[in-house]
Amino acid sequence: MRRLTCAGLAGALLAVGCGGSAPAAATPSSSSPTESTPAEPSIAVTPEMGSPHVGDLAPDFVLRDQDDHELKLSELRGSVVLLAFVTSWCPFSEAEQPNLTTLSADYSGKKVKVVAVDIKEKDDGYRKYVGRAKMPFPVLHDADGDVAAKFTPNLAQPAIKDRSTVLVTSNLVVDPEGKIVFFTMVDTLHFDARLVHARRAIDRELARLGTK
Amino acid sequence: MRVGVLFAIVSGAGCGGAQAGPSVPVWERPGLYGAVRPEMGPPQPGDPARDFELPAAAGGSFRLGSLRGSWVVLHFTASWCPYCDAEVDHLGSLAEAYASRNVKVVLIGVEEDAAHWSEYTKARIPGSVLALSDDRGDVAKTYAPPRAQPSFGDRAQVMLDSTLVVDPAGTIRLFLFPDSKHFDPTFAAVRRELDQLTASWPKEPRPMTPEAVVSIEVRTPPRVQPGDRGEVLVALQIAAGYHVMSDRPTEPSYIPTRIHFDDVQDLAWKEPRYPEATPFRLSDRSIATFQGNASVSVPFEVAAGAGTGERVLAGMVRYQACTVASCLFPVTRRFEATMAVGGAER
Numbered sequence: 009m010r011r012l013t014c015a016g017l018a019g020a021l022l023a024v025g026c027g028g029s030a031p032a033a034a035t036p037s038s039s040s041p042t043e044s045t046p047a048e049p050s051i052a053v054t055p056e057m058g059s060p061h062v063g064d065l066a067p068d069f070v071l072r073d074q075d076d077h078e079l080k081l082s083e084l085r086g087s088v089v090l091l092a093f094v095t096s097w098c099p100f101s102e103a104e105q106p107n108l109t110t111l112s113a114d115y116s117g118k119k120v121k122v123v124a125v126d127i128k129e130k131d132d133g134y135r136k137y138v139g140r141a142k143m144p145f146p147v148l149h150d151a152d153g154d155v156a157a158k159f160t161p162n163l164a165q166p167a168i169k170d171r172s173t174v175l176v177t178s179n180l181v182v183d184p185e186g187k188i189v190f191f192t193m194v195d196t197l198h199f200d201a202r203l204v205h206a207r208r209a210i211d212r213e214l215a216r217l218g219t220k
Numbered sequence: 221m222r223v224g225v226l227f228a229i230v231s232g233a234g235c236g237g238a239q240a241g242p243s244v245p246v247w248e249r250p251g252l253y254g255a256v257r258p259e260m261g262p263p264q265p266g267d268p269a270r271d272f273e274l275p276a277a278a279g280g281s282f283r284l285g286s287l288r289g290s291w292v293v294l295h296f297t298a299s300w301c302p303y304c305d306a307e308v309d310h311l312g313s314l315a316e317a318y319a320s321r322n323v324k325v326v327l328i329g330v331e332e333d334a335a336h337w338s339e340y341t342k343a344r345i346p347g348s349v350l351a352l353s354d355d356r357g358d359v360a361k362t363y364a365p366p367r368a369q370p371s372f373g374d375r376a377q378v379m380l381d382s383t384l385v386v387d388p389a390g391t392i393r394l395f396l397f398p399d400s401k402h403f404d405p406t407f408a409a410v411r412r413e414l415d416q417l418t419a420s421w422p423k424e425p426r427p428m429t430p431e432a433v434v435s436i437e438v439r440t441p442p443r444v445q446p447g448d449r450g451e452v453l454v455a456l457q458i459a460a461g462y463h464v465m466s467d468r469p470t471e472p473s474y475i476p477t478r479i480h481f482d483d484v485q486d487l488a489w490k491e492p493r494y495p496e497a498t499p500f501r502l503s504d505r506s507i508a509t510f511q512g513n514a515s516v517s518v519p520f521e522v523a524a525g526a527g528t529g530e531r532v533l534a535g536m537v538r539y540q541a542c543t544v545a546s547c548l549f550p551v552t553r554r555f556e557a558t559m560a561v562g563g564a565e566r
Contacts, residue, residue, distance in 0.1 A: 099377035099380065
């Protein structure tokens with residue numbers, strides 16, 4: 009825990025740097041989850057990056073999970089969905105993975121579903137990954153990256169030819185009506201490994217549901 | 221306590237003045253993203269690039285130290301990393317474009333299976349790039365600053381897609397991490413930095429003997445009278461591209477430039493007055509030198525009862541001449557001039 013706190017602090021300082029407004033680092037002695045997090049969400053997907061972006065309906069898809077169950081995204085309507093694009097071969101994704109597990113535990117019993125999509129992993133790689141990482145939520149196998157490619161904003165990272173890999177370590181929050189309300193891609197310099205901004209987006213949605 | 225220290229480092233690191241200019245820290249320079257920051261820990265620009273030896277994809281092994289005297293662009297990569305892969309062609313173009321400026325490009329595959337890396341380099345890596353395999357990530361680990369990417373368990377992977385520029389003296393001059401927010405596969409920022417760095421690096425002059433580097437001219441007053449005070453100027457002209465240490469060198473081991481006159485009848489020599497030192501920038505620091513024209517004035521007094529006649533003023537200068545890359549043997553050179561004492565004055 010101590011190690012985590014210190015590491016988190018270093019991250020907060022790096023990220024906050026000279027930005028000016030630095031509320032995230034205001035109470036460095038507490039162990040609040042804001043410590044390691046940039047003040048703004050990492051790379052927020054804006055309309056300038058093309059589609060889909062925040063405000064669009066999430067593209068629907070069907071994929072199989074580690075228990076060989078089919079999961080259709082639109083069948084999760086009514087819940088807040090955290091959709092995390094992961095892979096075993098990206099160190100950012102690896103660093104984020106334990107925090108996904110913590111997040112799913114923290115929101116169990118609430119109207120929140122955590123769903124991971126494992127991008128471009130061969131069958132044995134996928135099996136090894138879900139066996140090792142022990143994620144207590146569906147980890148869908150997007151073997152050829154088709155689903156990831158559907159979610160990749162068409163103008164994001166134009167230099168990367170394989171469009172599905174652009175989405176590795178991207179996180180979306182989809183509201184109970186199926187609309188994307190949060191969408192970030194990995195920011196390698198200001199890396200929000202602890203998913204603080206995604207949690208905030210989930211909390212906003214839960215608050216909205218509660219007051220309806 | 222730790223928190224306080226970290227804060228102090230950050231605020232001390234130049235958050236105050238965000239104005240563009242030479243004093244702006246490298247990570248705040250416009251258009252340059254991902255520069256390593258002091259609070260991440262070593263290595264930092266100014267530190268020596270740690271030497272290593274790794275197997276080359278083309279066969280044999282390669283030692284970084286063997287590129288002393290050249291600029292080196294060191295890039296860490298992985299075949300599965302989409303950002304890295306988008307860059308390899310541009311890395312090849314950079315190597316070609318900067319070869320004439322004595323820049324070598326070295327690509328290090330981190331934690332790659334040997335057979336797969338060999339296939340990947342054959343298929344993807346341009347021939348102008350020297351590809352090496354760091355299959356256990358040992359070299360990447362030694363370059364990973366301890367507090368960069370604190371959430372990464374495998375410290376070798378901290379270095380993926382990062383770029384270092386090492387100068388001909390083996391010192392790190394630039395260290396950039398990938399910034400996905402401003403991802404530019406063309407290395408435009410690295411090229412701009414290389415342009416500046418290579419242009420400001422002193423050119424290695426043509427080889428000379430230590431004696432040929434400095435020409436000495438002694439200027440005396442044509443005639444002095446008993447009881448006069450005067451001075452002899454010893455004008456040193458130092459060849460372009462060379463420097464000698466000043467009379468008060470930066471390091472005790474450096475040979476200071478010294479002028480000394482032999483005793484002369486009826487003359488009392490005073491302490492020589494050396495010109496102000498000129499700073500000479502090495503890769504990591506600045507040293508006190510003389511360059512170009514440096515005149516040393518040596519004052520004297522003529523005894524009141526000095527006899528009339530010509531005096532031979534004999535002396536010596538000791539110096540060590542250096543270029544940016546190396547130093548020549550120190551030498552002691554003698555010189556002579558004449559000066560008339562007393563007698564006719566028109």
